[in-house]
Amino acid sequence: MLTVALHTLRSRWTTFTGSFVALSLGVALLTVTGLALASSSAAPDRAPERFAAAPVVVQGQDTLRVPTPVGDRTEKLARPRAVPAGTIAGLRRLGRVVEDRSFPVRVAGRPGERTEDRPGDLVGHPWSVAAFAPYEIAAGRAPRAAGEVVVSGGWAAPGERLRTDRGVVEVVGTVPDRGFENAVFYTDAQAARLSPVSLQLVVEADPSAVREAVRGDAGVRVLTGDDRRDADARPERDREALTAMNALFGTAGGVTAFVSVFVVASTFAFAVAQRRREFGLLRTAGATPGQVRRTVLAEGLAVGVLASAAGCALGSYGAPHLAAWVVDEGLAPAWFTIGDHTWPYHAAFWTGLLVALGGVVAASWRAGRTAPAQALREASMEARGMTRGRWLCGVALLLTALVTLTVALVDNPGELLHRKTYVSRPMLLISAAALLAPVVVRPLTRLLTWLPARLPGAAGMLVRENTAAGTRRTAAVAAPVLVTVALAGSLLGATATLNEAGATQVRARTAADFVVTAPDDTGFDAATVNRLRAVPGAAAVSPASPTAVYILEEDVALIGSEARAVADPAALAATTRLPLAAGKVTDLDDGSIIVNEEWEQHSVGERVRVWLGDGTERTLRIAAVMPTGTGDNGVYVTSANAPGAPVDRVDVTVAAGSDADAVAEALRGAVGPAGGQVSDRAAWLASAHPETGTTTRAGLLLVLGIALLYTGISLVNTMVMATSDRTRDLAALRLAGATRWQVLRLTGAESLTVVAVGAVLGLVVAVLNLAGMWGALRLLSVHSTPDLPWTALAGVIGTCAVLAVIASVLPTALALRRRAVRLAGARE
Helix, strand or coil, X not given: CHHHHHHHXXXXXXXXXXXXXXXXXXXXXXXXXXXXXXXXXXXXCCCCCCCCCCCEEEECCCEEEEEECXXXXXXXXXXXXXXXXXXXXXXXXXXXXXXXXXXXXXXXXXXXXXXXXXXXXXEEEXXXXXXXXXXXXXXXXXXXXXXXXXXXXXXXXXXXXXEECCEEEEEEEEECCCCCCEEEEECHHHHHHHCCCCCEEEEECCHHHHHHHHCCCCCCEEECHHHHHHHCCCCXXXXXXXXXXXXXXXXXXXXXXXXXXXXXXXXXXXXXXXXXXHHHHHHHCCCCHHHHHHHHHHHHHHHHHHHHHHHHHHHHHHHXXXXXXXXXXXXXXXXXXXXXXXXXXXXXXXXXXXXXXXHHHHHHXXXXXXXXXXXXXXXXXXXXXXXXHHHHHHHHHHHHHHHXXXXXXXXXXXXXHCHHHHHHCHHHHHHHHHHHHHHHHHHHHHHHCHHHHCCCCCHXXXXXXXXXXXXXXXXXXXXXXXXXXXXXXXXXXXXXHHXXXXXXXXXXXXXXXXXXXXXXXXXXXXXXXXXXXXXXCEEEEEEEEXXXXXXXXXXXXXXXXXXXXXXXXXXXXXXXXCCCCEECHHHCCCCEEEEECCCCCCCCXXXXXXXXXXXXXXXXXXXXXXXXXCCCCCEEEEXXXXXXXXXXXXXXXXXXXXXXXXXXXXXXXHHHHHCCEEEEHHHHHHHCCCCCCHHHHHHHHHHHHXXXXXXXXXXXXXXXXXXXXXXXXXXXXXXXXXXXHHHHHHHHHHXXXXXXXXXXXXXXXXXXXXXXXXXXXXXXXXCCCCCCCHHHHHHHHHHHHHHHHHHHHHHHHHHXXXXXXXXXXXXX
């Protein structure tokens, strides 16, 4: 049987080319994915940056630690605490203490000059901490007065004057750019005035003595060695980037495995259907059903071994290039590279082999059931398209998809909005639709060709009959189109639907006429807020600050929730329409809280134990409850429960009879010195419209790129196989009087019809998936409509149509170069 299989591969190499290419590309991507995952798990920790030369760094409490029956639970605080004054006094007795401060700086422009090349992420520090990076003066001198600064990099030179949101300053020196920040160094005294709170400090003393001095101060940390990286800005950014990248490659690997099995199984099933006379001859010659099955399995094994080996080699070449791409796109840290690992090659090779064998098992079973009488048949009529096993698998997958969707809607509808769920759930419906496709191919084809079949001429009728009669061929060609259209519609439609749902919530909540926002990572000071409140014609002014609230659920899970702190609940009620399920906004006070239904306790009047953004423990009464929504319905507290949180947004309504334009101009004047942005309601809603994140967008594009690539491979391979199998049919048309161009047009029209069948089935799957998400949103009290990405779908369907027409017309044109009489007598 192995000899027969090898001879078959050599004589029918075009049949197996598509499976070989698809499988080798799948193994290559699995290899790349495995190498990326292995490299990220073994990635080195980032070395300290700003404090690489500091002996000891002391941090105030930045972590909330709550004891539970199963151990301590921790969460990062939204508002870290400063090192206590008494502790600092004790540390000064040990050695020199340098207080660190960090605050954003925004350059408004150099007087009289263009500022397009200035950095947009400047951060201010006291000059004394520059030595701990270490920074050294490259030109000029250190700052000595309040209006003098030293900058990193070459974007400004000594002697230049800069207009910033912190006042006009003169650059008196520069230091080399160290790559991790764009720094602006002030004198220590000026930095203390601009940023009064210091969250960490450097102590030039023996580390053991420092630890002894802070013993007993809850939450105070002493950082030495590599731990000093925790004192850098966003020390967790590498871990977050690697986690997101792993999720990206994991999703891509899962889709690759799914589509690989799909393509290989579809190709082998169609090949077996084409070769039933060949298998009938083997049975007539004495081959047992088991020997025929082993022949097909041997063919799959040979393709799997060769394709897996080629894929591993291709993956080894492509992995470094992919690593460079994810770094350039900002999806991975700048230091990320592919390491020397061997297990990804083993995993990818054996996975590819299992995928190949898994894809041919069903085909081999069908081949073994071929009767010897098949060799004597002259007619090319297809056997029934649906076998018992195909019915069972298709119905089982369809029921599984529907039952799990129903359970999710009843038990936890919010789960359907998570990325892992809306990426993986379409696979069930896609598989079910592909297996059950032959059931609907014939009626759907007749529906799509109803009008062309009634036009003058026989072309429309021939297209209808050929595609409807070749049920298995039509289903095999339509399957990859179905996969791609369904994935594109489901994945892109899910993100678009979630974005529209978020925008719907923002529109429903916003009652303000104007929204004033602070520059990124900054806040308005008390003087700016007072100027806004004093603007003539403003009926209600509601300042709000970002913070967080923590709660211990079921005595074991410490959960953090984003929160907004408001100064005046009455002003909040006038400027914001919170979607309340119970209670009133005006009942909010310093002893209460507004929560959502996702909380374990969410009844008005209940008292809940919470920890505020700075770790302070409080027991607050629930004043009102909001529905869960898409997850953006957070928590509301008063400003008294968010000490130190800067005001980053102020909502303003215009009094009746007042001039809105005059109010807007007065608001701009009030926030001008602080660099705030004043937006009317329409502009604010446009800027606040949710957008798909970079990582999610890259992941979806990668997944859809994989699907489209496999679709192209499968389409071309299946169309070439189908066209070569119809050589006698084409010759009969030529002998009946059809011209060469008429046959080519007929072939192209049949290809477009088959693509239309796959597109319709794919759209049905996408609509069903989005209907489940729509149902979940309705249950979460979000009244938005599903959003199908018609532009992307049109591009995908158009690409499939072009590939299908080329893959059918080109082989047909080559075949028609031979005389029709010779084609009619050609052997199969």
